[in-house]
Every structure is written in C-alpha cells, then in structure tokens.
Amino acid sequence: MRVLVATEKPFSPIAVEGIKKIVLEAGFEFALLEKYESKAVLLEAVSEVNALIVRSDKIDAEVFAHAPELKIVVRAGAGYDNIDLEAATKAGVVVMNTPGQNANAVAELVFGMLLYAVRNQFNGKAGTELGGKTLGLHAFGNVARNVARIAKGFGMNIVAYDAYCPAELFETNGVKQVLSPEELFKEADVISLHVPSTPETRGSIGKALVGSMRTNAILVNTARQDIINEPELLEVLEARTDLRYLTDIALAADAEAREKLGQRYFATPKKMGAQTAEANVNAGLAAARQIVAYINDGVTRFKVN
Numbered sequence: 313m314r315v316l317v318a319t320e321k322p323f324s325p326i327a328v329e330g331i332k333k334i335v336l337e338a339g340f341e342f343a344l345l346e347k348y349e350s351k352a353v354l355l356e357a358v359s360e361v362n363a364l365i366v367r368s369d370k371i372d373a374e375v376f377a378h379a380p381e382l383k384i385v386v387r388a389g390a391g392y393d394n395i396d397l398e399a400a401t402k403a404g405v406v407v408m409n410t411p412g413q414n415a416n417a418v419a420e421l422v423f424g425m426l427l428y429a430v431r432n433q434f435n436g437k438a439g440t441e442l443g444g445k446t447l448g449l450h451a452f453g454n455v456a457r458n459v460a461r462i463a464k465g466f467g468m469n470i471v472a473y474d475a476y477c478p479a480e481l482f483e484t485n486g487v488k489q490v491l492s493p494e495e496l497f498k499e500a501d502v503i504s505l506h507v508p509s510t511p512e513t514r515g516s517i518g519k520a521l522v523g524s525m526r527t528n529a530i531l532v533n534t535a536r537q538d539i540i541n542e543p544e545l546l547e548v549l550e551a552r553t554d555l556r557y558l559t560d561i562a563l564a565a566d567a568e569a570r571e572k573l574g575q576r577y578f579a580t581p582k583k584m585g586a587q588t589a590e591a592n593v594n595a596g597l598a599a600a601r602q603i604v605a606y607i608n609d610g611v612t613r614f615k616v617n
C-alpha cells in the first residue's frame with residue numbers, strides 16, 4: 313500500500329515526520345511530493361499510489377485517470393472544493409476531509425489581520441479597538457466557532473448567520489443568531505466570512521451585502537475567493553471609502569485593488585490561515601490516520617462523496 317503526500321504548499325517538517333511515522337507503522341510505503349511546479353509532475357507521481365494526502369491541490373478527472381490504483385484521497389483541511397467529487401466517485405475513489413483540525417489557526421489569523429488593520433498597520437497613528445464592537449459571522453462551522461471564542465476575549469458582541477446550523481448551537485456558544493445574510497451584514501462592525509465554496513455561495517458576496525455594511529465596517533475573508541463577486545466588491549469599496557477588505561486569498565485584481573484602495577485592502581501573499589505547525593500536525597496526522605483506518609478497517613467517517 314503506497315501513500316503519497318502531494319502538497320504544492322508544504323506541511324511543516326514536523327507534520328511530514330508525523331504522517332510518515334503513522335504510514336510506516338501501518339506497514340505502508342510513504343512518498344512525498346512537495347512544491348511541485350507543474351501538473352505533469354503530480355500526474356506522474358500518482359501513477360502507482362493507493363492513497364493520497366493533499367491540501368488545496370487541484371485533484372480532477374485527469375489526476376484520477378493517471379492514478380489507476382488510487383482508493384482514497386484525504387484533503388488535510390476543511391474545504392474540499394479543490395477535489396472533483398463526481399470524478400472521484402466515477403473512479404471508485406473515496407474522498408475525505410479532516411474537519412476542524414486547522415480551525416484554530418484560521419481563526420487566529422482573522423484576529424491577526426483585524427489588529428493589523430484597526431491599528432493602522434502599526435504605523436504609530438491612533439487606531440481603534442475591537443472591544444465593544446459587533447462581529448458578524450457568515451456561517452457558523454468550526455472556524456467561525458473558534459473566531460467566536462476568541463472574539464469573546466476581546467469583548468466583542470457576536471452575531472451569526474448559518475442556514476444549516478441548529479439554533480441551540482448559537483445559544484450554547486453565546487452568539488446571537490440572525491436569520492438572513494442581509495440582517496447580518498447590517499448589524500456588524502466586522503463581518504467574517506466562513507461559508508464554503510458551493511454553487512449556492514459562489515459570487516454571493518456582492519454589491520447588495522457589502523454596500524449595506526455599517527459605516528467604517530471591515531470585511532474579512534479567510535474562506536474562499538470565489539464566494540466574492542469581485543467586480544461588485546471593488547465597485548462598492550471604491551464608492552464607500554470608509555470600508556476595508558482583509559483577505560487571506562488575494563483578489564484576481566490584486567495589484568489594481570492595492571493601487572486604488574491603499575491600506576483599505578490587505579491580502580496575504582499566499583493563503584496562510586492554516587499554515588501553522590500545529591494545524592499541519594493536526595490535519596496531516598488526522599489524514600494519515602483516516603487512510604490507515606479506511607484501508608485496514610473500512611472506516612468511512614468524514615467521507616464526503
């Protein structure tokens with residue numbers, strides 16, 4: 313049984329060692345492909361593997377066609393929009409994710425970006441505080457719940473919208489539930505996006521929602537780029553010079569946004585929400601354990617196709 317870790321954005325060395333140990337202890341073979349520069353390299357690397365661990369790496373029908381021995385792909389992370397589930401199912405490959413394992417890391421980055429923004433990029437000028445402000449969470453999954461936990465430490469009030477989350481979960485987490493995105497965007501000083509990328513959410517954050525935000529509001533995106541309607545977002549940000557957009561996934565028009573919006577736009581150079589040693593260990597080791605459990609005992613917990 314051959315397990316390949318194929319990550320264009322590498323895990324921390326300690327996570328790779330941990331994954332390797334689990335794989336070898338199960339009596340499987342371990343292979344590693346990091347920072348690969350082209351799809352062709354990935355296609356060649358998967359030709360004899362039975363199990364695959366990936367991050368945001370694009371795994372499509374072509375990859376499955378080049379991997380005739382593949383039984384399982386685990387996305388070490390939460391969002392699996394990078395994997396073609398239909399093609400996986402057609403190829404008889406099980407796909408899993410590792411929900412929650414990197415959630416704290418992403419949640420901490422939300423506050424890193426927020427502090428950087430409200431303290432004017434630490435330039436010495438008077439900024440503002442997060443305490444007493446209202447935070448709006450768009451979706452209330454693992455990352456958003458961690459954001460809520462940290463926000464309480466800052467003394468923020470928290471409201472959240474999630475159409476799929478049971479009402480009692482908001483209550484047990486001390487969060488006020490609102491019943492529509494429209495209500496959410498109007499009620500908060502900071503909106504943090506946590507919806508997955510799905511046909512329903514793609515392009516859903518546009519003019520109407522962003523334009524309805526409070527004066528001096530901040531929009532934070534540590535979710536996915538394609539949930540944003542980029543032309544509409546840029547239009548609103550140009551018209552409303554009080555608004556700010558902080559994102560872990562740069563806009564396609566990144567250079568233009570930097571030029572036009574200045575410090576009201578901040579994007580990390582590479583998606584780094586889950587890029588901590590701890591998150592890599594949590595998600596990477598969970599992925600390796602899920603593969604061993606599936607191959608040895610047929611355990612399909614966290615299967616998404």
Ligand code: 3PG
Nearest residue numbers: 367368389390391586587
């Ligand atoms: C996730 O969906 O788990 C996060 O977006 C992290 O993605 P990454 O593994 O590419 O950093």
